[in-house]
Every structure is written in C-alpha cells, then in structure tokens.
Amino acid sequence: MFRTLSQPRFVIGEVVQQDARAFVSRDFCFALHGRQLQIHGGTLFWLDAAGLICEHRDYWDAAEGVYEQLPVLGWLLRRLKQHMA
Numbered sequence: 001m002f003r004t005l006s007q008p009r010f011v012i013g014e015v016v017q018q019d020a021r022a023f024v025s026r027d028f029c030f031a032l033h034g035r036q037l038q039i040h041g042g043t044l045f046w047l048d049a050a051g052l053i054c055e056h057r058d059y060w061d062a063a064e065g066v067y068e069q070l071p072v073l074g075w076l077l078r079r080l081k082q083h084m085a
Helices: 071-084
Strands: 006-018 021-032 035-047 053-060
Touching: none
Parallel strands: none
Antiparallel strands: 006 021, 021 035, 035 053
16 A cells, blocks of 8 residues: 555545444545545544454445546446436
8 A cells, every 4th residue: 555555545434433343434545646536434443441443444435535536447336326316
C-alpha cells in the first residue's frame, strides 16, 4: 500500500463504543497515479479486558471503492448499478 499509493491516510468519522466492542466509521483517502480517491468504510473492534484491540473486522464496498474506478470494469458496474436502480 505505501509503495503504490501516495498520501494514504484514514480520516475517522464517528466512534461508537458499547462494552467490549467499538465501531469506527472512516474514509480511506489516497492518491493513485495523481488521482485523489476515497473509500468509505467502517471497522468493528473487539477489546480485551485492558481495553486494547484484540480483533477487528473492516467493512467497505469493494465495488464502489475499487472496481468502479477501473476503466472497463468500472463502466460495466456503473451501468449495471444504474439499470438496477
């Protein structure tokens, strides 16, 4: 990731915690071949007794975040999404 992308960073949105779990909404922002991109997503964290992260799971839409950015496949996915809407 750090070799391929320019300026990769996470921008944290909302943080919700309940007991030993926390959910963070976030945007992954980066530049690829001079083009600024952003992938919306979220991460669910499980916390141990000390409040440290012991496990996590990321959630994001790969089609919107990555595949729709590709020239041919992106066009096809966008057309399919429009057709289904």
